[in-house]
Structure formats: structure tokens, C-alpha cells
Amino acid sequence: MVLEGEQTRRYWDASLAPERRRSFPWPGLLDAPVLIIPVGNPRAYVERYGEDDKTRTGLGNDEGAWSVPYWYVDTAFSAMIALLASIDEGLGALFFGQFEHEPAIKEALGIPVDRRPVGTIALGYPKAEQRPSVSSQRPRRPLDEIVHRGGW
Numbered sequence: 314m315v316l317e318g319e320q321t322r323r324y325w326d327a328s329l330a331p332e333r334r335r336s337f338p339w340p341g342l343l344d345a346p347v348l349i350i351p352v353g354n355p356r357a358y359v360e361r362y363g364e365d366d367k368t369r370t371g372l373g374n375d376e377g378a379w380s381v382p383y384w385y386v387d388t389a390f391s392a393m394i395a396l397l398a399s400i401d402e403g404l405g406a407l408f409f410g411q412f413e414h415e416p417a418i419k420e421a422l423g424i425p426v427d428r429r430p431v432g433t434i435a436l437g438y439p440k441a442e443q444r445p446s447v448s449s450q451r452p453r454r455p456l457d458e459i460v461h462r463g464g465w
Contacts, residue, residue: 316348324348327421328414345435353388353429388431405439408432
């Protein structure tokens with residue numbers, strides 16, 4: 314789902330109370346001209362894998378049959394592609410979670426109850442000076458702690 318103009322205001326009205334906006338650490342984020350909400354559709358996957366050419370997988374019965382919920386995996390991949398494409402185009406892009414605001418956002422934007430947003434992507438032009446988040450100041454783990462070669 315792509316939001317622009319007045320639609321972005323509805324998003325922020327549903328997710329960030331006006332009194333919190335005054336002290337929000339990244340006020341420029343609230344001015345992002347475009348918000349993208351990548352939305353997964355679990356039912357579409359279950360229905361697709363219930364069709365004749367996929368029934369042997371056993372994944373067409375219900376969501377619980379899936380050991381990995383690929384509707385989230387594929388939706389997250391699409392978010393990553395959107396982020397990379399945005400950067401390639403010279404835009405600023407930021408992915409952030411909706412957390413406890415998801416129900417209010419879904420209601421405000423008419424997202425069906427059976428769909429699951431995986432987060433929100435803000436697009437715009439980054440300011441020269443940016444306030445770093447606390448987590449960005451945390452050192453990254455060494456590569457050999459997160460990449461396992463030839464075995465675990």
C-alpha cells in the first residue's frame with residue numbers, strides 16, 4: 314500500500330498521538346512525502362497451495378501447516394527491494410515497525426483484518442544533518458559471529 318499527501322496524515326493520526334509528535338526525536342520523518350506499507354496475505358498462500366498443482370505439499374489446509382510463514386518472508390523481501398531501489402534512486406528510505414499501532418493503522422487505512430503489515434517504509438529526501446538513533450551507535454557484531462562457513 315502506497316500513501317501520499319492526506320493519506321500519510323491519516324497514518325500518523327492513527328499511530329502517533331499529537332502530544333507525542335511535539336517531542337518526537339525525528340520530526341522530519343513525519344514529513345516524509347510517501348509511506349509504503351508492505352502487507353502480507355496469508356490466505357492467498359494457503360489458497361494457492363490448495364490448488365491441484367500444489368496440493369501434494371500439504372500446505373493448502375491452513376496457515377498452521379506452514380513451518381515458515383512465507384507470506385511474511387516474501388513481503389519482507391519486497392520491502393527490502395523497495396528500500397534498495399529507493400536508495401538507488403537517490404532517495405532516503407527508512408523501515409520501521411508498527412508494533413502496537415497496527416490495529417489502529419489497519420482500521421484507519423481500511424486494510425482487511427486478515428492481512429498483516431510487516432512495517433512501514435518512509436521515503437523522502439534525507440536532511441544533511443540527522444539525529445542518530447541509539448541503536449545505530451551500538452557496534453556491529455563481528456562477521457565471524459554471524460556468518461558460519463561450512464557448518465555451524
